[in-house]
Amino acid sequence: MPEPTDPAAQAEPAAQAEPAEQDDPATRAEPTEKPSWRDRLTGAMPATRESRIIAVNALVGSMGTGMFLAGSALYFTRFAGLSATQLGVGLGIAGIMGIATTVPMGMLADRFGPRNVLLVVCIWRAIGYIAYLRVEGFTQFVFTACVLYIMDRAGQPLNQALVGRLITGTERNRTMGFIRSLRNLGFTVGFSLAGIALTTGSKTAFQLLFVGNAISFLFVFTLITMLPKGGRAVAKDTGDAKDAKTVVPPSRDWRFVAATAANGVLFLHDAILITVLPLWVAEHTSSPIWMITVLVTTNTVITVVAQVRTTRHINSLSSATRATTQSSVLLLFACVAFAVSGVVDTPAWAIVALTVALLLLTFGELLHSASSWEISFALSPEAAQGRYLAFFNVGFSAAEIAGPAVVLWLLTRTGPGGWLILAVCFPLSAALSWVGTREKPAVPEQAVQDPDPVPAAGGS
DSSP, rough: OOOOOOHHHHHHHHHHHHHHHHHOOOHHGGGGOOHHHHHHHHTOOSSSHHHHHHHHHHHHHHHHHHHHHHHHHHHHHHSSSOOOHHHHHHHHHHHHHHHHHHHHHHHHHHHOOOOHHHHHHHHHHHHHHHGGGGOOSHHHHHHHHHHHHHHHHHHEEEEEEEEHHHOHHHHHHHHHHHHHHHHHHHHHHHHHHHHHTTOOHHHHHHHHHHHHHHHHHHHHHHTTTTOOOOOBOOOOTTTTTGGGGOOOOGGOHHHHHHHHHHHHHHHHHHHHHIIIIHHHHHHHHOOOHHHHHHHHHHHHHHHHHHHHHGGGOOOHHHHHHHHHHHHHHHHHHHHHHHHHHHHOOOOHHHHHHHHHHHHHHHHHHHHHHHHHHHHHHHSSSSSGGHHHHHHHHHHEEEHHHHHHHHHHHHHHHHTTHHHHHHHHHHHHHHHHHHHHHSSSOOOHHHHHHSSSOOGGGOOO
16 A cells, blocks of 8 residues: 655644543553562562572671671680780781782682682681681681681682672672672671670580581582582683783782772771771760760661662763762761761760761762772773782772771871871872773774884883
């Protein structure tokens, strides 16, 4: 049938159909239909089977770790013959050992696959925490802690490498958000269970916490066996098919080193929350002591609820760089609010200042965590993702070990003014991160075709 050529004949049926379409109640009802509670629940969960398994692993593992951390210090000083000083020195030595072996563990992940290495790590950690129960004296403690910390420090970058190997696209960062949210929830549950056990004060109750932690890693081991097997990493989308051995080491990639150093400084928010905040509230403000519990609980709840949502708009290197800058501004103002809390005299104003500081710190922390995952994934070559992510994690480990001592020393020497010094460090770190994450200059087409390029044009 020939198509009509009269414009009026074409327009008339459309004009007649339009009112009927508007008056149709079924058509009007369609857009107002809301998703069911089951659809909402499904949409709020990790999208893939792999991401759900990894998220459950984070919950179970953190519950066991929470139980251990809640009672370990008291156990070692009461029943293992250690003084508080020996405990601190021993943990420091073990921490250094863990940092020194993080990148080699990442290299093993590139060689054998993060899944296979994590299976060994789980068994090693389960045996190590049981071995703690046989420790008597400083020498045995240092040896056991060093051997165990090799696996403890490798756990986080190996899990991230596992996510990078099995999950792609926006779901990758979303899965990291679930991991962090569930870890916070698991730590809270673990501490609560430990509190119930420790009310007895008996040696057996303390030992059960160590056993519970070991069992949690056996459970994680079982779940990891359900994930797809992965061998050594291989380079993709490269014409020369180079493997992980030919990739530039992360320590020689100055952009990645800059991003790693900046990440370590920004991670001082973790030291502020866990170690510095309780001491600051108790010794340097007029706030009631119960505010410590209120502040820490508020941070935990917000992190559990909001971390996954924070990852929605951070899906590229440029968006991660912007989020890092925003995070540094929030952390800057958080430090200013902490300084104000130490200056005001009335408890009411101290509570207000501490609440504002905690909220700024928490949302800065959420943004930084999400941006750091995207940055570390984006800058890591796929053929050497394990060692690059392990190197990136060194910044976090250094901040976790040295951060509390540095910040506490600064505040002890300078009081509220120390917060202002610390505040400046965050935007400076964001600027350093920008140096490492900014787009590389485009190579001119002539330089690509030139068989004898100028040496200076290829360096970066």
